[in-house]
Amino acid sequence: MTADINKRNVAVLGATGSVGLSTLDVIRQHPERFSVSGLGGWTNVARIATLSNEFRPKMIGVSDVEESSLHQALPSDLAKNIVPGSAGTERLAQQEAASIVVAGISGSAGLKPIFSALSSGKTVLIANKEPLVMCGELLKEVARKSNAVLLPVDSEHNAVFQCLSEDQQAGVSQSFGVTQGSDRSITKITLTASGGPFLRTPASDLKNVTKTEALRHPIWKMGEKITVDSATLMNKGLEVIEAHHLFQVPYEQIEVVIHPQSIIHSMVQYQDGSILAQMGNPDMRTPIAHALAFPQRIDAGVKPLNFSDICDFSFTKPDFSRYPNLKLAIAACDAGQGATTTVNAANEMAVNAFLQGQISFTDIYKVNAQTLEAAKFTNVQTLDEILECDRLARMSATQFITKVVH
Numbered sequence: 001m002t003a004d005i006n007k008r009n010v011a012v013l014g015a016t017g018s019v020g021l022s023t024l025d026v027i028r029q030h031p032e033r034f035s036v037s038g039l040g041g042w043t044n045v046a047r048i049a050t051l052s053n054e055f056r057p058k059m060i061g062v063s064d065v066e067e068s069s070l071h072q073a074l075p076s077d078l079a080k081n082i083v084p085g086s087a088g089t090e091r092l093a094q095q096e097a098a099s100i101v102v103a104g105i106s107g108s109a110g111l112k113p114i115f116s117a118l119s120s121g122k123t124v125l126i127a128n129k130e131p132l133v134m135c136g137e138l139l140k141e142v143a144r145k146s147n148a149v150l151l152p153v154d155s156e157h158n159a160v161f162q163c164l165s166e167d168q169q170a171g172v173s174q175s176f177g178v179t180q181g182s183d184r185s186i187t188k189i190t191l192t193a194s195g196g197p198f199l200r201t202p203a204s205d206l207k208n209v210t211k212t213e214a215l216r217h218p219i220w221k222m223g224e225k226i227t228v229d230s231a232t233l234m235n236k237g238l239e240v241i242e243a244h245h246l247f248q249v250p251y252e253q254i255e256v257v258i259h260p261q262s263i264i265h266s267m268v269q270y271q272d273g274s275i276l277a278q279m280g281n282p283d284m285r286t287p288i289a290h291a292l293a294f295p296q297r298i299d300a301g302v303k304p305l306n307f308s309d310i311c312d313f314s315f316t317k318p319d320f321s322r323y324p325n326l327k328l329a330i331a332a333c334d335a336g337q338g339a340t341t342t343v344n345a346a347n348e349m350a351v352n353a354f355l356q357g358q359i360s361f362t363d364i365y366k367v368n369a370q371t372l373e374a375a376k377f378t379n380v381q382t383l384d385e386i387l388e389c390d391r392l393a394r395m396s397a398t399q400f401i402t403k404v405v406h
Contacts, residue, residue: 011038014104136245140175158287159265159278177248237329338377345393346371
């Protein structure tokens with residue numbers, strides 16, 4: 001057994017979500033390798049309390065509103081470790097005891113904590129797309145200055161990472177991308193998409209689909225927002241932007257294909273014609289285990305893939321008439337960081353409005369497109385400028401949502 005001194009302390013942000021729980025499941029299987037020094041939840045007090053009692057972290061994040069409830073739910077020796085609110089989450093991301101920070105906070109709320117973790121020189125396992133979509137270049141600049149390590153956990157991007165050479169992986173993890181120097185060997189990155197729950201639904205029927213139907217993903221078990229994004233394929237548009245920033249590959253060399261079986265998670269094509277694909281059963285514990293132990297391999301607790309059980313293996317081009325949000329996100333790529341920030345902010349507002357029953361499923365695209373069309377972009381470069389762009393986009397999206405409602 002590995003001595004305790006070799007253990008790596010992990011702070012898990014978004015610990016009560018799907019990525020956080022999968023991370024803790026992997027850690028639970030390897031107590032000799034990892035310990036949990038920090039847990040960040042937000043409003044799910046019961047689950048935060050249960051996890052805190054199990055892992056006994058030195059820092060426990062929760063929303064300001066739920067701080068008192070969590071105090072009452074925890075024994076005094078753990079309650080003293082609570083760090084409430086957004087400021088507490090940023091402290092958790094910078095926790096001195098943690099060498100690894102798992103960034104599993106959904107949406108743009110994860111942006112500042114990731115900045116804090118990278119600024120502190122942590123190894124950051126990034127699972128949420130939105131920070132890279134909003135300010136990928138700025139995040140990488142911060143990581144390079146502090147010698148932080150950035151490893152992708154999103155299944156598609158982790159799959160791409162696994163298909164790279166050792167030198168290319170070093171370039172990505174150090175925030176330089178795969179094309180630094182003279183390496184131009186990659187000709188294409190292919191991101192796969194399941195197509196979501198409405199792959200076979202007539203496009204004319206999409207206006208009337210319900211929240212329950214949109215949240216019934218055929219393959220993955222995820223949070224509500226990302227599940228709706230998978231139904232609209234906005235998630236794949238955001239992943240194109242994320243892949244561009246992570247791997248420093250031009251947008252025109254990144255494609256999306258529909259692969260309903262979700263066995264191949266991504267592919268990398270090289271100039272000699274070879275295509276490398278990362279495959280496995282669809283389970284987030286695989287990319288999480290890969291990133292936690294990198295460059296080693298550990299058991300993720302995932303059932304091995306049995307090819308004799310696979311009855312179908314298909315690939316098709318996405319139909320933009322069915323998935324207009326994918327086309328919109330890809331179009332935003334060429335317009336720059338202000339456009340990608342705007343699309344991301346509008347989408348968060350529109351998806352929330354759909355989940356609240358305020359707008360229809362197809363109205364999500366309308367709100368996103370109208371917000372992007374109405375936006376006036378300036379040279380968005382600094383974090384403050386990005387956050388202001390995000391704020392203005394949310395205000396604009398809210399206005400369009402109100403028009404739809406009334």
